[in-house]
Amino acid sequence: MSASVPGDRLVLVTGADGRLGYSTALRFAAEGASLILHTHDRHNAERTLDRLVADGIDPRSIRMVTADFRRLGEVDELATRLCAELPALDVLVNAASVPGAPGRTHTEDGFELTLQVNYLAPQRLTMALVDALAAARGRVVSVTSRMHVGGNIDYSDLDRKRGIYAPTAVYAQSKLALTMFTRSLAETGPGGLTAVSVHPAEFEIDMPYLRSHVDAPLEEAAEVIAALADPAFPVLDGGYYVGTESAIPAGLVRNSRARTRLAAWSNGLLVTA
Secondary structure, eight states, rough: OOOOTTTOEEEEESSSOOOOOOOOHHHHHHTTOEEEEEEEEHHHHHHHHHHHTTTTTOOOGGEEEOOTTOOOHHHHHHHHHHHOOOOOSSSEEEOOOOOOOOSOOOOSSSSSSIIIIIIIHHHHHHHHHHHHHHHOOOEEEEOOGGGGGGOOOTTTSSSOOSSOOHHHHHHHHHHHHHHHHHHHHHHSTTTEEEEEEESSSSOEEEEEEEETTOOOOHHHHHHHHHHOOOOSSSSOOOEETTTTEOOOOOOHHHHHHHHHHHHHHHHHHHOOO
């Protein structure tokens, strides 16, 4: 990646090979930001870069990085590499996400797939980058879903190995956990860092078929994310947004004891990894 022009922002977008991540990358590129774009693997990285160049983006402003969020070891390797190379990071957009798997699916790490990709992986990556974000007085924008309000954190069966399995339930749980984490990050993270969660569209990004918007454009959603990431745009630190409007999150997001319990469980995994 080329050296940043003074005043340029450095933005990391995860899931740039997905529909929302790609649209978000385009939006930031249009603002003149220097981009670090995460994709699932090298093939997707090459394809994503080719698409961006075809859309008129200068490849010298882009650096592609890869990590399979289904493998926490790859997430940790990426985090270690970025920490060593980035003294400051202006924006982190946690956009990588998957819908609830059709049936019970577990990763090599032993976790329910949706929980790992949508929560555990971004939580690990974000925690590794908090110092770089704080150094830039940066912002974390985590893409959540309104479905988080109906989610539940069942510590007796977080990985849904027992009982009834439903794709929407595991998806809601994963987005609830991400929203809780983002609120806690705002409250307990280093000074200077700002963190918000957002449901950026009028439909479910990962499951558009729920509202018959399979081919819905994502430009407006990308604009929402870019606005919330702008240091000139006033936000409630730790807030939950639907579009650019502040909204009331799930009760567990507002419950500090519940968030402390989730943080203890998650950070325990970091320690033992």
